Amino acid sequence: MRRRAIARAPGRVNLIGEHTDYHGGWVLPAAISLGTRVEVCLRDGAQVIGRSRELAEVAAGLAAPAAGDWLDYPRGVALELADCGRVPARGFELRVESELPIGAGLASSAALCVATALALAAAAGRPFGEAERAELARLCQRAESRFAGVPCGIMDPWAALFGRPGAALRLRCSDAWFEPVALPERLELLMVDTGVRHSLRDGRFALRQRECAQALQAARRVASRDLDGLSDVTRADLGRLASELPPLGLRRIRHVVSENARVATLAEALGRGDLQAVGAALYASHESLRRDYQVSCPESDFLVESSRTLEGMVGARMTGAGWGGCTLHLVREDHGARCEAALVGRFEARFGRRPRSWRLRAEGAARLLSD
Numbered sequence: 001m002r003r004r005a006i007a008r009a010p011g012r013v014n015l016i017g018e019h020t021d022y023h024g025g026w027v028l029p030a031a032i033s034l035g036t037r038v039e040v041c042l043r044d045g046a047q048v049i050g051r052s053r054e055l056a057e058v059a060a061g062l063a064a065p066a067a068g069d070w071l072d073y074p075r076g077v078a079l080e081l082a083d084c085g086r087v088p089a090r091g092f093e094l095r096v097e098s099e100l101p102i103g104a105g106l107a108s109s110a111a112l113c114v115a116t117a118l119a120l121a122a123a124a125g126r127p128f129g130e131a132e133r134a135e136l137a138r139l140c141q142r143a144e145s146r147f148a149g150v151p152c153g154i155m156d157p158w159a160a161l162f163g164r165p166g167a168a169l170r171l172r173c174s175d176a177w178f179e180p181v182a183l184p185e186r187l188e189l190l191m192v193d194t195g196v197r198h199s200l201r202d203g204r205f206a207l208r209q210r211e212c213a214q215a216l217q218a219a220r221r222v223a224s225r226d227l228d229g230l231s232d233v234t235r236a237d238l239g240r241l242a243s244e245l246p247p248l249g250l251r252r253i254r255h256v257v258s259e260n261a262r263v264a265t266l267a268e269a270l271g272r273g274d275l276q277a278v279g280a281a282l283y284a285s286h287e288s289l290r291r292d293y294q295v296s297c298p299e300s301d302f303l304v305e306s307s308r309t310l311e312g313m314v315g316a317r318m319t320g321a322g323w324g325g326c327t328l329h330l331v332r333e334d335h336g337a338r339c340e341a342a343l344v345g346r347f348e349a350r351f352g353r354r355p356r357s358w359r360l361r362a363e364g365a366a367r368l369l370s371d
């Protein structure tokens, strides 16, 4: 049995389709060059030890209850791999190096899970083949939701495992049908980190899901047909629901329905190279997340609003789960540096601290580094 393996998985930027994946809706993420490298060494016994360049060292028994620290993600992955008989339930040591800011909406936890799974399976002599990537994405989603307690959707591990250079993935989360959508070469993904942090484990993410489950029950009563999830609600249904649902439920549904439509709008606009329509869809998505899904924050709103007046700026929105994290600004590449400097400067003048920022492009998927 091989005992040591190394893998790297990318983070992702979601261009549009926010808070739709766990409703079986549409998303449009791209894998990015920032990522996480994980080295796994199998150990005798059941102890898991996590060392990281960026985070505190942690250790726990493989099957001990979740502890609320970063090792929960690799342990969740290892337990899922053991559950399906892929690797024996045993201890391992993990060395992690990550360029991804944590809790910033760039899917750092999915990158950690995917890289751990690839490395751990390879170290145990059962590496995942190309044809098993979909299964692996689902396994990583289960690890995050069952063990780490974050009821997330499939988008992040999918982007990490299927990302392509120069393209985003238009993914329907109900059945994981997807196609690449080429991004115009003259565009850059400018990310600005508000520095405001959320933990998806703090209950806010789960609260949105409970609110939506209630709204779905109400929608089922009102609509005269079966609804599998909120993504089955149509614009026509919305009109009828307006008078029947409490305002909060209506807002949540309105976001999901309109955001699903915007994924199609944005993908088609990118295809035609219609940057005005691209920008309009991005700003509309932000507005819907701010007003209807209520997951933005003043710092993100400020960066998005500030974008509107910048030359070369195509459009902007918060990206990821929200409550802080990064904003995405789609910029014409010849204006990238100037837009970045302007946004960073304006943010610093307003909030008194300098935000981190990156100018990124869509990159390829996770892979084993050791063979």
Ligand code: GLA
Residues within 6 Å of the ligand: 017, 018, 019, 020, 021, 022, 107, 152, 153, 154, 155, 156, 320, 321
């Ligand atoms: C987090 C989750 C994803 C998705 C986004 C919001 O990143 O992990 O599954 O729900 O939030 O779009």
